Amino acid sequence: MKLRRSLSFCLFSFFFFLQSCYSFTGSSLSPETKTIQIKDFPNNAALMNPNLAQQFSTDIQNRFLQRTTLKGAAENPDILIEGEITDYSITPTTISSAVNAPGGNIQAAQNKLTITVKVHYENKIEPDKSFDRTYSDEAVFSSDLDINAIEASQVKVVNERIINKIFNDIVANW
Template sequence: MRTLKILLLILGILVLNSCYTLSGSSIKPEWQTINISTFPNYAPQYQNPNLSQEFTNQLQDIFNNRTKLALTTDETADLLIDGEITGYQQSSVAIQSNEVAGQNRLTMTVRVRYQNNQDETKSFDRSFSAYEDFASNLTLQQAEGALLDSILEQLTTQIFNAIAMDW
């Protein structure tokens, strides 16, 4: 009787495990290629010369690491992603009683055009945004290095979830 319970438990775990996956759930197994173009930086305010390449690399990495899709430069790939960085700005938040900012915020906005050549209903054109706050006694140049990794991770995760998870 005890052996039967253990066997049923193992069988149940295997069945549940085969029914649910955490990544790539909306990417069908027959889709094999993805083209992620370089995102130029068209932000009107502050220009970071490395931002375009850093963002593009991180977006390519998340799809490369979490899916079985092969990165390609072919325009006939199963999935096409392109767009541009449309915003990269600093703003004041947490205004104190003496009308001085208690914190500043770095916000990055990206426009993404996603074309699914296998299922057009999944395609979209939308913007994604992420931000991090930093102390008002720091300049943007002083704080940027520590903030940018988190902002890029937030953005690439949002984009990945919108495409791979249908969010």
């Protein structure tokens, strides 16, 4: 009985210690931080994907509004996130030669999609956490994919990775 009570006390103390060190919501935002404004991210990349700006802007807004307790604000937010898409490129990564083709044509076996986003984060409650950073990520895919397949699948993957990085830097503060 005494051992059981001691064990219960130890477990309770351990969980209390964990709670005091780390919020189980995973957020390092101040409890006073209540509102957020995320402006649209225009696509200023040389290569244009007509849906990229809207898709990225919607996805990042959804991430913060769905996974935090922050409420959207049109004016005077506690947190402001804005930025722009500065690069959208598709480049060959693996080259193969078509041996049976006349002239031995060289073609890409795999391509790489790279998206770069510049972010301005302003925290009015904790100004020392504000920053300006550039985030970039990529996805490698078969050169057999057409542009519609790339934009339907690979862009979504790269956007998700970039948004994860931004979210973690702001909310998880990792």
